[in-house]
Amino acid sequence: MTSRPLPYIIALARACSLSRAWALFEAGGYLDRRDDPAALSVKGRLLKDRALRADPAERGVLLEQAAQAYLAADRYQPEPYRLINAASLYGLAGHGEESRVLAREVLVRLDGPDPIAETPYYVEATRAEAMLLLGDVPAAAMALRRAVEASPGNWSDLAGTLKQLGLICAAAGQDTSWLDPLRPPASLHFVGHMGFVAGAAGEQALARRVDRLIEDENIGFAFGALAAGADIIVAERIVAAGGVLHVFLPTAVENFARDSVDPAGPQWRARFDVLIARAHTVRSLTRHNGGHDSDATCLANEVAMGCAVLNARQMESHALQLAVLDEGGGGPHSARLAEHWRSARRRQIVEICPRDGADGPRDDMTPQPGQRRCSACLHISVEPGGDRFEQTRVLGSLIAALAGELKAGDISVSPYAWRLRFRxxxxxxxxxxxxxxSLEDYPGLSGQVGMACHYGVKAVMIDPASQCEVDYDLGGIDEDAVAQWLVPGSLTVSTDYLAALSVDPSVAFHAERMGEHEGDASQSIQLFALESGFSV
Incomplete structure (x- = not known):
């Protein structure tokens, strides 16, 4: 394995690619550098991350080793961040006295005559952490507020601080509600019907409600589509309040506008164009060129919902949904997406707004077998190495034993590989x-099996020669592309798959960034390695 510099390794750790970061750390010989403060600091960071994912029986040992690494680094080259990390990790490992001794030493340094080469935010955030370790919550809260005031809008650093303080509170059995007023803004998924007349009383009433919601919930990030009506009204209020807008469309921008904006009139189209220009990101989920498509619309909204959840998780904040429904509980898509969010037991605000305008496109809510479907495809392959033929036979028997819930048409096979289709x-x-x-019983095989997943809308065609169903992904991710994601021993998933998975907290998992794949039309697809056992 090629040796990588420490900044590259720590960047991987910050991107949640811990397994790869640790492998590179070992391969680079950094474990043996016991007098190198930079290597010792990175070692402490990696051990801490490993500890937080480890079983309880192993966690304490890893936390103590991480504390020792940070403390050794500080003794070679004193830095407040090294000492405060050592203090906190000793506390998390259950060594309260050692933790408090080091926390007091941190405060002495912060208040000492020597200049500290850190930002005002970091100095006060470090003070807050030390005060919390000493049990002085009011002083910790005051220091944290000073840190936020010193660097307004620095959500990334604040999220990291909140996570660390939350861990300390949890270990000490302390309440964390004092952190809530300082959390980064919330993430909102929005969805609603199209039956609004531009500028009429219905729109004005909804706009006022959205303004109150933004203020009451401290919403700063919004995720959704931009159909005429509720979508555009909500998105405009988010942007007017200084929020960050992320747009997810089922089709290309012009196609979507033609089907879901233009029929409502030129006023809505002008407002749509302004929002597209002001959005932080705009994504089109499929290449579908026809009329309104139920599956593509559901896919775009599922991915938008999941991205709201993932963003809230990254920000150490919370996610909620605003569903704008008519007096009958619709439209159909809005009602279905509201139910999907609600069934995941996530927070939801429902606004009932009677229609005062013409309906938007109504989709046929009945399934369309043999035409189009939204599905998750799992690719499995035995990679070269060992007796590949025998390994394929064993893996095939394991797949067969687990295939009870799958229909015959949901499994296809090629040499050394399978593709399974799920809803x-x-x-x-x-x-x-x-x-x-199941593979844990076959250690020689488990490291040779690669799995990769993608979620998208598939156009289904019956092949005349074989009479078999053939799927064509409408998002530009073909079978060959997904096959390139296969990594022995890993389960690799796409961004859209991860987002849709994240809505439902019943599946416990952790995702590590692996890299990127250049998709159709040079669209970059972020890939993640999925591990079980860690909830969103």
């Missing part, structure tokens, strides 16, 4: 984790 990422993930557990 949703939750089903595919549970199945893949079950296969992994």
């Amino acid at each position: 949703h990422p939750q089903q595919a993930t549970r199945w893949a984790f079950a296969l992994r557990r």
Whole structure:
């Protein structure tokens, strides 16, 4: 394995690619550098991350080793961040007295005559952490507020601080509600019907409600589509309040506008164009060129919902959904997406707004077998190495033993490889984790099996020659592309798959960034390695 510099390794750790970061750390010989403060600091960081994912029986040992690494680094080259990490890790490991001694030393340094080469935010955040370790919550809260005031809008650093303080509170059995007023803004998924007349009383009433919601919930990030009506009204209020707008469309921008904006009139189209220009990101989920498509619309909203959840998790904040429904509980898509969010037991605000305008496109809510489907495809392959033929036979028997819930048409096979089709990422993930557990009895095989998953809308065609169903992904991710994601011993998933999976907290998992794949039209697809046992 090629040796990598420490900044590259720590960047991987920050991106949640812990397994790869630790492998590179070992391969680079950094474990043997016991007098190198930089290597010792990175070692402490990696051990801490490993501890937080370890079983309880192993966690304490790893936390103590991480504390020792940070403390050794500080003794070679004193830095407040090294000492405060050592203090906190000793506390998390259950060594309260050692933790308090080091926390007092941190405060002495912060208040000493020597200049500290850190930002005002970091100095006060470090003070807050030390005060919390000493049990002085009011002083910790005051210091944390000063840190936020010193660097407003620095959500990334604040999220890291909140996570660390939350861990300390949890270990000490302390309440964390004092952190809530300082959390980064919430993430909102929005969805609603199209039956609004531009500028009329219905729109004005909804706009006022959205403004109150933004203020009451401290919403700063919004995820959704931009159909005429509720979508555009909500998105405009988010942008007007200074929030960050992420747009997810089922089709290309012009196609979507033609089907879901233009029929409502030129006023809505002008507002749509302004929002597209002001959005932080705009994503089109499929290449579908026809009229309104139920599956593509559901896919775009599922991914938008999941991205709201993932963003809230990254920000140490919370996610909620605003569903704008008519007096009959619709439209159909809005009602279905509201139920999907509600069934995941996530927070939801429902606004009932009677229609005062013409309906938007109404989709046929009945399934369309043999035409199009939204599905999660799991690719499995035995990679070269060992007796590949025998390994394929064994793996095939394991797949067959777990295939009870699948129909015959949901499994296709080629030499050394299988493709399984599931309705949703939750089903595919549970199945893949079950296969992994079965592979634990075959250590020589488990490291040779690669799995990869993608979630998207498939156009289904019956091949005239074989009479078999053939799927064509409408998002530009073909079978060959997914096959390139296969990594021996790993379960690799796409961003859209991870987002859709994240809505439902019933599947416990952890995702590590692996890299990128250049998709159709040079669209970059972020890939993640999925592990079981860590909930969103």
